[in-house]
Amino acid sequence: MVPLMRRELVERYKLIKDDEFLDIFALVQGAPGPIAVNVSLYTGLRIAGLKGAMVSVLGTVLPSFLTILAIVACGARYLELPAVVSAFRAIRPAVVALILSAGISVARRVIKDIRGLILALTAFLAVALGVHPALAVAGGALVGVILERRGSRGTA
């Protein structure tokens, strides 16, 4: 869901810069709850204040809410239709492609040197091995602060 949001907000409507969107995505890792809701809330807030936040959340939640309501009201049977099952089987790999292309475009802009690459690879391994994503983000933040301090002392 987040790559779709990025496409629409950053690339199509240019409501927010890519870096800003990325930072928001990172920051909300530190908040509980559905990530799509958190990201839409914060981007809405950044773009148009409190009203923007509320409208964005409503926009994120309503389609799910109404879809499920329609399904349970109809008895949830038509999801088992072969055509529906097949459609979803094909949609999921397309979702992979969507996430992957977002990852590549973000990586190109964000990873500028060997330090960034090492940080990304370390985080990838850590989370793949079971470290909580929020903890990995916190680790990245710590490394960032340490590098910043060193830089400002003029050792870089």
Added chain:
Amino acid sequence: MELLELAATFFRIGLFSFGGGYAMIPLIEVETVLRHQWLERVQFVDIIAIAEMTPGPIAVNSATFVGYKVAGAAGSAAATLGVILPSIMIVLLLATLFEKKRHDAHVAGVLRGIRPVVVSLIFLAALSVFRKSVTDLPTATVGVLAFVVITKTRINPILILVGAGVLGALFF
């Protein structure tokens, strides 16, 4: 009373689940199947299947579903509100703290450290969906096809997903 109980339960689920998506499933199961017996285990599996097949956050999907089973449409609304309320409060708090310090040098350093980590989280998400979805030649073909279309054209991704769905319904 049931509505309040629904809202409170899903508030807890929203509050204590970090990481979103699949990370929330165990907590939802404990609360709705074991603790409240609102659902049987089989029904819970159905919910996960439906949540996976329909758009939107799994937490919202399951809140709407469970809420309806317990107390109809009002139950859906209570549970959904409950599950997103902690997010709203905590993200607003986080945002207020962060917006003031956005241009501070330390904060800039923090963001420079966080960005590469986020890149890896995105690739991990791709990997996790890949494992669950690309299981044979047809699904691999759709994946590659979609990737080429996404990177080489400016076609709206929502259209690409719909297109993949139509392809699947016709040929899979």
